[in-house]
Amino acid sequence: MRLDLAQEVGALTARLVDIESVSGDEKALADAIEEALLPLGHLTVRRVGHNIVARTELGRAERIVIAGHIDTVPVAGNLPSRVADGVLHGCGSSDMKSGVAVQLKLSLLENPNRDLTFVFYECEEIEAERNGLLRLTREHPDWLAGDLAVVMEPTDGLIEGGCQGTLRVEVVARGVRAHSARSWEGVNAIHAIKPIIDVLDRYEPRRPVVDGLEYHEGLNAVAVRGGVAGNVVPDECVVTVNYRFAPDRTLDEALDHVREVFDGFEVRLTDGAPGARPGLTHPVAAAFAAALGGVPRAKLGWTDVARFSALGIPAVNCGPGDPNLAHTSGEHVGLAKIEECERRMVGWLTG
Amino acid sequence: MRLDLAQEVGALTARLVDIESVSGDEKALADAIEEALLPLGHLTVRRVGHNIVARTELGRAERIVIAGHIDTVPVAGNLPSRVADGVLHGCGSSDMKSGVAVQLKLSLLENPNRDLTFVFYECEEIEAERNGLLRLTREHPDWLAGDLAVVMEPTDGLIEGGCQGTLRVEVVARGVRAHSARSWEGVNAIHAIKPIIDVLDRYEPRRPVVDGLEYHEGLNAVAVRGGVAGNVVPDECVVTVNYRFAPDRTLDEALDHVREVFDGFEVRLTDGAPGARPGLTHPVAAAFAAALGGVPRAKLGWTDVARFSALGIPAVNCGPGDPNLAHTSGEHVGLAKIEECERRMVGWLTG
Numbered sequence: 001m002r003l004d005l006a007q008e009v010g011a012l013t014a015r016l017v018d019i020e021s022v023s024g025d026e027k028a029l030a031d032a033i034e035e036a037l038l039p040l041g042h043l044t045v046r047r048v049g050h051n052i053v054a055r056t057e058l059g060r061a062e063r064i065v066i067a068g069h070i071d072t073v074p075v076a077g078n079l080p081s082r083v084a085d086g087v088l089h090g091c092g093s094s095d096m097k098s099g100v101a102v103q104l105k106l107s108l109l110e111n112p113n114r115d116l117t118f119v120f121y122e123c124e125e126i127e128a129e130r131n132g133l134l135r136l137t138r139e140h141p142d143w144l145a146g147d148l149a150v151v152m153e154p155t156d157g158l159i160e161g162g163c164q165g166t167l168r169v170e171v172v173a174r175g176v177r178a179h180s181a182r183s184w185e186g187v188n189a190i191h192a193i194k195p196i197i198d199v200l201d202r203y204e205p206r207r208p209v210v211d212g213l214e215y216h217e218g219l220n221a222v223a224v225r226g227g228v229a230g231n232v233v234p235d236e237c238v239v240t241v242n243y244r245f246a247p248d249r250t251l252d253e254a255l256d257h258v259r260e261v262f263d264g265f266e267v268r269l270t271d272g273a274p275g276a277r278p279g280l281t282h283p284v285a286a287a288f289a290a291a292l293g294g295v296p297r298a299k300l301g302w303t304d305v306a307r308f309s310a311l312g313i314p315a316v317n318c319g320p321g322d323p324n325l326a327h328t329s330g331e332h333v334g335l336a337k338i339e340e341c342e343r344r345m346v347g348w349l350t351g
Numbered sequence: 352m353r354l355d356l357a358q359e360v361g362a363l364t365a366r367l368v369d370i371e372s373v374s375g376d377e378k379a380l381a382d383a384i385e386e387a388l389l390p391l392g393h394l395t396v397r398r399v400g401h402n403i404v405a406r407t408e409l410g411r412a413e414r415i416v417i418a419g420h421i422d423t424v425p426v427a428g429n430l431p432s433r434v435a436d437g438v439l440h441g442c443g444s445s446d447m448k449s450g451v452a453v454q455l456k457l458s459l460l461e462n463p464n465r466d467l468t469f470v471f472y473e474c475e476e477i478e479a480e481r482n483g484l485l486r487l488t489r490e491h492p493d494w495l496a497g498d499l500a501v502v503m504e505p506t507d508g509l510i511e512g513g514c515q516g517t518l519r520v521e522v523v524a525r526g527v528r529a530h531s532a533r534s535w536e537g538v539n540a541i542h543a544i545k546p547i548i549d550v551l552d553r554y555e556p557r558r559p560v561v562d563g564l565e566y567h568e569g570l571n572a573v574a575v576r577g578g579v580a581g582n583v584v585p586d587e588c589v590v591t592v593n594y595r596f597a598p599d600r601t602l603d604e605a606l607d608h609v610r611e612v613f614d615g616f617e618v619r620l621t622d623g624a625p626g627a628r629p630g631l632t633h634p635v636a637a638a639f640a641a642a643l644g645g646v647p648r649a650k651l652g653w654t655d656v657a658r659f660s661a662l663g664i665p666a667v668n669c670g671p672g673d674p675n676l677a678h679t680s681g682e683h684v685g686l687a688k689i690e691e692c693e694r695r696m697v698g699w700l701t702g
Contacts, residue, residue: 166532166582168581179677179678180517180569180571180573180593181515181517181569181651181652182567182651182652183569183571183595184569185675188551188572190548190572190573190574190590191551191572193548193575194545194548194549194552197544197545198545200542201542201545218531218532218533218534218535220531220534220539220584221539221542221577221585222541222578222579222581222582222583222584223577224541224544224575224577224578224588225576225577225578226572226574226575226576227573227575227576227591228573229573230573230574230591230593230622231517231573231653232573233571234572234573234574239541240578242531242582244531244532301530301533301582302532
C-alpha cells in the first residue's frame with residue numbers, strides 16, 4: 001500500500017480512509033506514511049511503535065508541531081470510503097484522516113517559514129495507557145519540542161483553544177442486603193442513590209472565561225450499577241460521575257470540588273486527566289490565530305492538546321473535520337473544508 | 352464417596368455438606384445418594400440427570416412426597432464443615448442439606464404408615480430452566496404423584512404454608528445520548544429513574560390473609576444498570592423490579608398490578624412464577640400440621656412447593672434449617688434442630 005502525496009488533499013484523505021486502521025491495528029497505515037515520508041530529503045524521520053515523527057531542521061526561529069492520530073474507532077459498515085456531492089464519507093474521514101492528509105500535504109513544504117515537526121501517532125481512541133502521543137511524551141519528549149502545537153482533531157476548521165479536563169468518580173450508596181421476599185429486613189441501596197441524582201439535577205455548571213475563551217463545565221452520571229441477584233435487595237449501588245472541568249482548575253482542585261459536591265458519600269476516583277489552558281495569549285499562538293482567521297472558541301472535549309500543555313508547549317486544536325460527527329457511522333467531511341484548511345495552513349507557513 | 356445412612360442425622364448432614372455440590376456440579380452427591388438408596392429393598396429408585404426419586408410401594412391409603420434439592424449456592428470459604436457448641440457450620444448446612452439428611456434417615460423406614468416418595472433434585476439455586484424438580488414435573492409427573500408434598504427447605508422446623516409468587520420486570524427510563532463534554536445536548540436517562548425510585552419508596556405492600564395465613568408482599572428494585580461509555584450521557588437506564596405477591600393473586604394479576612404501578616414507563620416482564628396457596632385446610636395437610644405441632648405461618652419466599660401446587664398436590668415447607676441464614680457465608684444449623692425435625696417426622700410417619 002503506497003501513498004501518493006502528490007494527490008489532491010481530498011483524494012489523499014480517501015486513500016487514508018481506505019487503509020483501515022482501527023486502534024491497535026495501525027501498522028499498515030503507519031508503514032505507508034513512513035514510506036511516503038522517508039524519500040523527502042528535507043525531513044528527518046523517526047519511528048517508535050506505530051508513531052512517526054518527521055522534522056525539518058532549517059534553523060528557523062520558531063518550531064511548530066503538527067500532530068494527528070492515525071487510528072479510528074471501529075468500522076461501522078462505513079468502509080470503503082465514497083464521495084457524493086463533494087462530501088467524503090467513511091470511517092475516520094472526519095476524525096481525523098482529513099487532518100492527517102493535511103499534515104502529509106504540509107510535509108511536502110521544503111522551505112517553510114517555521115521549522116515543522118509532524119507527529120503521526122497510534123491508539124488515541126482507546127485507553128490512555130496505549131496512546132502513542134503519551135508514549136512519545138514519556139520516551140522521546142525531545143522529539144516533540146516546539147513553540148506551538150497544532151493538533152488537527154476535527155474543529156470545523158476553527159481554532160479551538162486548550163481543552164477541558166475530565167475525571168470520573170464512583171459515588172457509592174450503601175444499604176443492607178436482604179432476601180427480596182423479606183425486603184423489610186434490608187435497606188435498598190438502589191433507593192439510596194436518589195440524593196446522588198438530586199445533586200446532579202440541581203448542579204449548576206460553571207462557564208468560566210479562561211485566557212479569553214468561555215468554557216462550559218458539566219457534571220453527569222455516565223453509568224449506574226447495582227444488584228446482587230434477582231432475589232436480593234442490594235447493599236451497594238454505584239453511580240459513575242464524569243466531571244468535565246474548565247482549565248482554570250487543576251485535576252486536584254476538580255477532585256476536591258467533586259468530593260465537596262458529594263459530601264457524605266463515599267467518592268472513589270477512577271481516572272482523570274487535567275485540561276489545557278487555551279494559551280492563545282502566547283505570541284506564537286496569537287500569530288497562528290490571526291493567520292487562520294475565524295473566532296477561536298474553547299475546546300470542551302478533552303484532547304491530546306493537554307499532553308503538549310503538560311510539556312509546557314502551548315497547543316490548539318484545528319482540523320477540517322466536524323467534531324459532532326466523530327464516532328458516528330455517518331461520519332463524513334466536505335472536500336472543500338479539507339482544501340480550505342490546507343490552504344490556510346500553507347498560507348501561514350509560507351507567507 | 353459413600354454415605355452411611357446409619358450415622359446420626361447430624362453427622363450425616365456434615366457428611367453431605369462436605370460433598371461439595373454447587374448448582375451444576377451435583378454428580379458426586381447424586382451418585383452417593385443413589386448408591387446409598389439402591390440397596391434398600393423397600394424402595395424403587397429411579398434417576399434422571401442428577402435427580403433421584405425413591406418410592407415405597409406398600410399400597411397405603413395416602414402417599415407423601417418428601418422433597419429436597421441437593422445443590423447449594425457457591426462455596427464462600429465455608430467448607431469443610433465444622434461443628435462447634437452443637438452447631439454445624441458450612442455451605443448448605445441450613446439450605447438444605449440438613450433437610451436432605453432427614454429425608455435420607457426417613458428413607459430407612461421399612462414400614463411407614465403412609466407410602467413415601469423421596470425426591471432429591473438438582474439446580475434449585477439457579478435459573479428455573481435447569482431446576483431438576485421442574486424437569487421431573489415435565490418428564491415424569493407420575494413419579495411425583497401424591498396426596499401431600501413436604502419440601503424440606505429451611506423453616507426452623509415450623510410448617511410454612513404455600514408460598515408467595517414472584518415476578519421480575521425491567522422498568523425502562525429513556526433519555527437522549529450525548530457526549531458528556533457537551534452534556535446539555537442530551538437528556539440523562541440515569542436522572543430519569545428518580546420517579547421509578549419514588550414509586551418504590553412510596554409503595555405500600557399488601558399483607559393479605561389467605562387460607563388463614565398472613566402473607567407480606569414486597570416491591571423492590573433488585574438491579575439497576577445504565578451507561579454506554581465513560582464519556583457518554585446514557586440514553587437508557589433499566590431498573591429491575593422484583594414483585595413478591597401473595598398467593599391470592601395469579602401471575603397475570605400480579606403483572607397487571609405492576610404495570611399499573613409503573614404506568615407511563617415501559618415495563619418488560621423478564622420472568623415470573625405463581626405462588627401456591629397454603630392448602631392447610633386440606634385434611635392430609637391438616638393432619639401433618641397437627642402431628643408436627645407449632646403454629647403454621649405463611650411462606651414468603653418462593654419455593655418449589657409451587658411446582659407441586661401446579662400439579663394439584665397440596666404442599667408445605669418444613670425443614671430444620673434457618674431460612675434467614677440461607678445463602679450467607681455464616682450459614683449453620685443446630686444439631687438439636689435436625690434431630691428434632693427427624694423425630695417429629697418419624698413420629699408422624701410411624702405413629
